[in-house]
Amino acid sequence: MIYSRIIGTGSYLPEKIVTNADLEKIVDTNDEWIQSRSGIKERRIAADDQFTCDLAEQASLKAIEAAGIKSSDLDLIIVATTTPDQVFPSTACLLQQRLGIAGPPAFDVQAVCAGFLFAIDVADKFIKTGSARCALVVGAETFSRIIDWTDRTTCVLFGDGAGAVVLRAADEPGIYSTHLHSDGKYKDLLCVPVGVSRNFKQVNSGSAFTTMEGGEVFRWAVTAMSDIVDETLDANRMSRDDIDWLIPHQANIRIINAVGKRAKIPPEKVIVTVERHGNTSAASVPLALDEAVRDGRIKPGQNVLIEGFGGGFTWGSALVKM
Ligand SMILES: CC(C)(COP(=O)(O)OP(=O)(O)OC[C@H]1O[C@@H](n2cnc3c(N)ncnc32)[C@H](O)[C@@H]1OP(=O)(O)O)[C@@H](O)C(=O)NCCC(=O)NCCS
Structure with missing residues (x-):
């Protein structure tokens, strides 16, 4: 039996911090309401010239480093995102090019906030069936781009960021x-x-x-x-x-x-x-x-x-x- 195992993790948050006090300046809200209803104090928002693939790339490089592998060891790339850089190609293909890899399958999955779980499931099945041995699975979003910043009922809740894991085939779980x-x-x-x-x-x-x-x-x-x-x-x-x-x-x-x-x-x-x-x-x-x-x-x-x-x-x- 082949299992998949997480051998490295990485993440990236954009530099810009938007606090609840910052949001008070743009919509009719307050820190007390946001914290008591959601627990959120601040969120990160991508710079205007920063896109989902940029966040995914930074998180991926850290996961690859933590896993102690080379990008060329990857034989599968899956990106979970609802906010892709382009209609097509997929963000996974854009990421693949950034990582300097050619050949292995790279594709996006879209299940919004559950997307990373869907991506992990698919990668796990690739590895269990022997179709891949070393997979990069990324969840990356610039959700701020699909938020109405005049709507206080939604804009206080979301932020941007990316996280990644490297999965490798193993004799034992890993993913149960x-x-x-x-x-x-x-x-x-x-x-x-x-x-x-x-x-x-x-x-x-x-x-x-x-x-x-x-x-x-x-x-x-x-x-x-x-x-x-x-x-x-x-x-x-x-x-x-x-x-x-x-x-x-x-x-x-x-x-x-x-x-x-x-x-x-x-x-x-x-x-x-x-x-x-x-x-x-x-x-x-x-x-x-x-x-x-x-x-x-x-x-x-x-x-x-x-x-x-x-x-x-x-x-x-x-x-x-x-
Ligand atoms: C959105 C959410 C925080 C609202 O919390 P809540 O406890 O249901 O809010 P309440 O019903 O007590 O309060 C709603 C009131 O606050 C107001 N309000 C909404 N957003 C506000 C804000 N940012 N600041 C101040 N007041 C706000 C509403 O207009 C409403 O006022 P009204 O009663 O006069 O119409 C909560 O329902 C929630 O978190 N839902 C899940 C959202 C989520 O996680 N989505 C993504 C899932 S993947």
């Missing part, structure tokens, strides 16, 4: 299991209602923005991300005590706390970055993972349950031995 779900009937609750094939003029004029039914999304996110903890543990015949760390999608501290409570994972086992990153969509989980690996909380051999939830709805998890 992955679990993915989608339910398109909730498509209108969290979306950008225009795209390339539909009202492209709005995309072109830079007014393709995220809309959201916050309360509904909140309820669904809590249910989906706590239920999938049980699904993941059951599939591996493991108990909560076998989990060293939970890394939920970083959308809102109240969602994270409610997931921990409902899933019966104590707060000291839950990695939280949302207060400094905001919701970075597909980048949120690999960013949090890299941070906790680099600051020494996550140690080799520990079991980490990562999970995501996003528009679609889409949701997924992976149980990983580091």
Whole structure:
């Protein structure tokens, strides 16, 4: 049996910090409201000339360095993003060129804030079936580009960033299991209602923005991300005590706390970055993972349950031995 194992992590945040006080100057909001409703204190926003691939490249270089491999060792590149640089080629192809690699498959997956879990699932299957031996999996977003900065109900919640992992084939887990779900009937609750094939003029004029039914999304996110903890543990015949760390999608501290409570994972086992990153969509989980690996909380051999939830709805998890 072939397994895939995370052998390196990396992340990148744009330099520009936007605090809640900065947002008070552009919309009718305040630090107290934002912190009490979301836990967010600040977020990073990409510079005008910085695009998703730029963020992905920085995160990837760090993951490749941490893995102790060369870019040329990679035989698969998957980028999870909802904010690609171009309609096409994929951000993964742009990243491949930056990394100086030619030949191996490179493609994007789009599952919004659950995208990294979908990408990990695909890469894991490539490795398990012998189609790849060393994969780069990236979650990268410039979500600020699809936010209406005059809409206080959404603009306070999101940020930009990228996280990456290198997966390599191994004789032992590694990734124990992955679990993915989608339910398109909730498509209108969290979306950008225009795209390339539909009202492209709005995309072109830079007014393709995220809309959201916050309360509904909140309820669904809590249910989906706590239920999938049980699904993941059951599939591996493991108990909560076998989990060293939970890394939920970083959308809102109240969602994270409610997931921990409902899933019966104590707060000291839950990695939280949302207060400094905001919701970075597909980048949120690999960013949090890299941070906790680099600051020494996550140690080799520990079991980490990562999970995501996003528009679609889409949701997924992976149980990983580091
Ligand atoms: C958006 C969210 C933070 C709102 O929190 P909430 O507790 O439901 O908010 P409340 O219902 O208590 O408050 C809403 C009120 O605050 C106001 N409000 C909204 N945004 C505000 C802001 N940035 N500053 C001040 N007031 C704001 C609303 O206009 C509304 O006012 P009204 O009652 O006069 O109409 C919460 O629903 C949420 O996080 N949802 C999930 C969002 C998410 O994570 N999406 C991505 C998932 S991948």
